[in-house]
């Protein structure tokens with residue numbers, strides 16, 4: 001059965017922008033975040049407190065958080081890979097922080113410069129600090145449906161990591177198809193493995209759209225009881241550690257799907273679409289949302 005309501009986690013300002021080649025003006029980032037909040041999106045990942053040497057686009061995350069004119073009821077979150085990242089996020093005023101493990105040793109080494117086990121030790125420190133400061137903690141697992149370096153990924157490893165992240169205190173685990181290779185069959189296989197052990201309300205899906213499977217995978221996940229979906233306005237993004245991977249499934253496309261299914265989500269598709277069109281114009285890039293392109297071309 002499909003859920004009556006789906007929460008969208010808008011990752012455009014972080015996942016969407018982290019891989020952009022050119023400089024992005026702080027004002028453009030802030031305008032995007034404000035437009036997304038104005039469109040009714042209540043969970044917005046606004047930045048990442050990672051090593052700026054590795055992800056320069058997120059180097060101004062302090063300034064981003066300082067510049068946000070907060071909308072009541074919106075949670076502005078950030079990625080925090082380690083204690084230092086947590087301290088930066090807390091000082092900047094992030095409402096929520098996210099730790100991000102990988103279900104592939106090779107990807108963990110590239111993305112975090114350490115093994116999965118070492119990353120979990122670092123995350124435990126972040127989790128302790130988050131608990132001390134009463135800051136909600138979200139967990140990601142990357143490469144759940146495939147790894148750019150080592151190929152197939154076993155669902156058993158995803159389950160082990162998810163359980164460890166939940167035990168640390170994550171209120172939700174976002175399952176990332178980082179390179180967008182999975183199909184509905186892969187999504188189903190993963191969720192069939194996880195759901196007997198982890199309740200659906202502790203899971204979210206984070207589908208990149210490289211092979212055009214994002215929406216289909218999300219639909220399969222909704223059918224299996226998942227009610228939190230990560231997406232990126234205009235389908236912006238990619239991962240600096242997964243060459244060739246395209247952005248997340250576009251928020252506008254997810255909203256169009258949810259509208260068609262009669263599922264409540266609380267966002268205004270047209271406002272999101274205009275936010276997407278504006279940032280694409282500012283970045284001088286094409287819009288990857290099929291729904292936005294169709295709607296914007298209507299007379």
Ligand SMILES: CC(C)(COP(=O)([O-])OP(=O)([O-])OC[C@H]1O[C@@H](n2cnc3c(N)ncnc32)[C@H](O)[C@@H]1OP(=O)([O-])[O-])[C@@H](O)C(=O)NCCC(=O)NCCSC(=O)C[C@@](C)(O)CC(=O)[O-]
Pocket residue numbers: 015018048049050051052054055081082084085086088100111112113140141142143175176177178206239240
């Ligand atoms: C994990 C680290 C930090 C390890 O960082 P490191 O460089 O490997 O290791 P280190 O701990 O030895 O530190 C070296 C230097 O980095 C500094 N440093 C250390 N930590 C921080 C920090 N938090 N903020 C600022 N600076 C930091 C530290 O102070 C030191 O500075 P130095 O002494 O050389 O001047 C690094 O490898 C890193 O930042 N990686 C980037 C990870 C990243 O942002 N990846 C992209 C996002 S993840 C993703 O896209 C997947 C996801 C979530 O979207 C889900 C999906 O799609 O599947």
